[in-house]
Amino acid sequence: MTNIAVLVKQVPDTYSERKLNESDHTLDRESADAVIDEINERAVEEALKIKEAGEGEVTVLCVGPDRATDAIRKALSMGADKAVHVSDEALQGSDMVATAKVIAGALGKVDGYDLVIAGNEASDGRGGAIPAMLAEILGVPQLTHARELSLEGTTLKVDRETEDGVTHLEANLPAVVSVTEKINEPRYPSFKGIMAAKKKPVETVTVADLGVDAGDLGLPGASSTVLEAAPKPPRAAGERVDDDGDGGVKTAEYLSGQKLI
Amino acid sequence: MAEVLVLVDQVDGEVKKSTFELLTAARTLGEASAVVVGTPGTTGKVKDALASYGAAKVYAAESDDAAAYLVTPKVDALAAVAGQASPAAVLVSATAEGKEVAGRLAIRLGGGVLVDAVGVNADGSVDQSIFGGAFSVKAKAAKGTPVVSLRPGAVEAEQADGAAAEETVALPAADAATSAKVTGVEPVVGGDRPELTEASIVVSGGRGVGSAEKFEVVEKLADSLGAAVGASRAAVDSGYYPAQFQVGQTGKTVSPQLYVALGISGAIQHRAGMQTSKTIVAVNKDAEAPIFEIADFGVVGDLFDVAPQLTDEVAKRKG
Numbered sequence: 001m002t003n004i005a006v007l008v009k010q011v012p013d014t015y016s017e018r019k020l021n022e023s024d025h026t027l028d029r030e031s032a033d034a035v036i037d038e039i040n041e042r043a044v045e046e047a048l049k050i051k052e053a054g055e056g057e058v059t060v061l062c063v064g065p066d067r068a069t070d071a072i073r074k075a076l077s078m079g080a081d082k083a084v085h086v087s088d089e090a091l092q093g094s095d096m097v098a099t100a101k102v103i104a105g106a107l108g109k110v111d112g113y114d115l116v117i118a119g120n121e122a123s124d125g126r127g128g129a130i131p132a133m134l135a136e137i138l139g140v141p142q143l144t145h146a147r148e149l150s151l152e153g154t155t156l157k158v159d160r161e162t163e164d165g166v167t168h169l170e171a172n173l174p175a176v177v178s179v180t181e182k183i184n185e186p187r188y189p190s191f192k193g194i195m196a197a198k199k200k201p202v203e204t205v206t207v208a209d210l211g212v213d214a215g216d217l218g219l220p221g222a223s224s225t226v227l228e229a230a231p232k233p234p235r236a237a238g239e240r241v242d243d244d245g246d247g248g249v250k251t252a253e254y255l256s257g258q259k260l261i
Numbered sequence: 262m263a264e265v266l267v268l269v270d271q272v273d274g275e276v277k278k279s280t281f282e283l284l285t286a287a288r289t290l291g292e293a294s295a296v297v298v299g300t301p302g303t304t305g306k307v308k309d310a311l312a313s314y315g316a317a318k319v320y321a322a323e324s325d326d327a328a329a330y331l332v333t334p335k336v337d338a339l340a341a342v343a344g345q346a347s348p349a350a351v352l353v354s355a356t357a358e359g360k361e362v363a364g365r366l367a368i369r370l371g372g373g374v375l376v377d378a379v380g381v382n383a384d385g386s387v388d389q390s391i392f393g394g395a396f397s398v399k400a401k402a403a404k405g406t407p408v409v410s411l412r413p414g415a416v417e418a419e420q421a422d423g424a425a426a427e428e429t430v431a432l433p434a435a436d437a438a439t440s441a442k443v444t445g446v447e448p449v450v451g452g453d454r455p456e457l458t459e460a461s462i463v464v465s466g467g468r469g470v471g472s473a474e475k476f477e478v479v480e481k482l483a484d485s486l487g488a489a490v491g492a493s494r495a496a497v498d499s500g501y502y503p504a505q506f507q508v509g510q511t512g513k514t515v516s517p518q519l520y521v522a523l524g525i526s527g528a529i530q531h532r533a534g535m536q537t538s539k540t541i542v543a544v545n546k547d548a549e550a551p552i553f554e555i556a557d558f559g560v561v562g563d564l565f566d567v568a569p570q571l572t573d574e575v576a577k578r579k580g
């Protein structure tokens with residue numbers, strides 16, 4: 001029996017325009033369409049595969065505003081069993097340190113978790129460090145940026161892929177894993193799955209339920225402060241030529257004019 | 262002057278260029294101290310290189326465990342040095358591993374983590390470029406020791422003389438209950454091409470290249486320019502090119518002097534990884550392709566005509 005917690009985050013759709021709030025420089029989550037982060041679907045898929053290969057329970061853990069329930073429902077309709085949703089106004093503007101602490105606190109709501117699976121990097125913040133930070137707080141091994149994962153008994157093996165190449169990792173449960181987009185192809189929820197998801201339990205909790213120091217949270221508790229933020233002027237289109245058999249020559253002339261060759 | 266710790270990124274005693282960039286950035290804040298974490302003997306191999314980029318001190322944290330466990334030995338070493346040196350800041354490269362080291366260290370030190378900076382200022386604030394370069398942000402740590410991850414290639418490395426005074430740091434023994442054991446490594450064999458995130462020129466191919474074999478056209482142009490090769494996600498997903506070369510939102514972020522896009526449409530997620538490039542050149546047979554909206558120079562044409570011709574021209578000009 002493997003108890004798996006999957007971290008799911010709702011993010012602004014990258015196809016829509018992303019902005020920062022002018023007042024406090026936090027992400028303007030209202031301005032963009034929100035979707036479940038694609039990488040999280042792969043995390044859910046991997047958790048379901050482990051469950052299906054043996055025995056286990058998959059709990060979705062989501063920290064985010066009320067409307068993040070869409071992301072939770074998507075994960076449940078794929079086949080996760082239940083969900084814990086941490087929703088609290090006090091979280092608005094929380095930084096990575098605070099987010100990691102809240103997730104660690106919320107794991108206390110998942111009875112005896114053995115494995116935490118997350119996406120390796122959210123498409124909105126690109127911090128790429130939450131799973132590692134979570135492992136630090138929990139005091140368990142981190143097997144992050146996994147492009148392949150296998151579990152035999154309580155021994156976890158992972159092929160980690162980063163710019164440095166592939167690293168083979170091994171550790172015993174409990175552990176924290178993050179997956180890359182190469183790990184699997186997530187399933188589409190079936191109609192049955194979508195219907196079943198409506199009846200699955202979602203426990204909504206606030207930070208007060210988690211034993212996290214409220215002083216660490218939100219903008220006031222943030223360990224870093226944004227001093228200024230400004231949109232960059234959009235790039236303008238430059239010169240464009242049609243290739244009349246001399247496109248390569250013209251490009252070379254341009255590059256040499258720019259002293260690039 | 263306060264010390265600024267720099268985590269040294271090295272492979273078999275060869276120091277990565279991004280470490281020299283960190284040492285350069287560290288000098289704008291205080292005195293640069295390099296922290297070497299590796300198997301016994303590593304510091305001896307890298308010390309001269311660190312001295313030539315201005316490292317005043319070199320902390321040697323060496324043990325057999327250092328390479329046998331993931332991430333935690335580096336965090337242990339930095340935490341130990343930070344405990345004794347009370348540094349003004351800790352700088353690491355914003356690689357996958359560097360960001361993880363930075364995040365964990367910030368938790369240990371109770372400090373703030375500033376991710377993926379593109380510049381470090383004398384007042385301790387950093388510049389960041391977010392949403393694929395659509396916004397620039399200036400941020401500062403509000404408490405504790407700031408831990409900064411700096412994007413490779415963002416700061417130009419400048420040489421300076423450093424004393425490189427060596428100091429030994431004792432590493433605690435690794436604990437398999439809290440750390441993942443490294444059972445094998447397959448380093449990227451980049452061949453003679455520069456590393457994607459460090460290259461000053463990147464030539465990328467997209468779905469328009471059509472097959473793995475035909476990616477040779479992209480590679481030939483890259484080699485004539487001394488460039489790194491990149492790929493769009495569609496090219497990677499189609500099996501034309503390995504995943505570690507993917508540029509974009511879920512791949513690498515690159516900011517070279519010149520980015521050449523061959524047969525890439527310019528989807529927003531691809532742009533997120535390359536639109537801060539200084540100059541962008543695009544070749545696409547579709548005049549309506551969105552890549553042209555951000556290209557400084559665009560050729561509407563077949564990449565199999567334009568790229569080989571450009572390769573020849575570059576070779577000719579080199580003489």
Ligand SMILES: Cc1cc2nc3c(=O)[nH]c(=O)nc-3n(C[C@H](O)[C@H](O)[C@H](O)COP(=O)(O)OP(=O)(O)OC[C@H]3O[C@@H](n4cnc5c(N)ncnc54)[C@H](O)[C@@H]3O)c2cc1C
Binds near residue numbers: 509510530
């Ligand atoms: C969450 C998410 C994350 C993503 N992350 C990334 C990412 O990190 N990186 C990334 O690149 N994409 C990413 N994508 C995918 C992205 O949306 C696009 O699908 C992808 O970038 C398209 O790649 P492409 O331009 O090579 O292919 P296409 O869009 O198919 O474009 C191919 C282009 O080649 C041109 N062409 C064809 N033949 C020739 C020829 N002979 N000569 C010249 N031109 C030719 C065509 O006109 C066309 O414009 C992501 C998508 C999502 C949803």
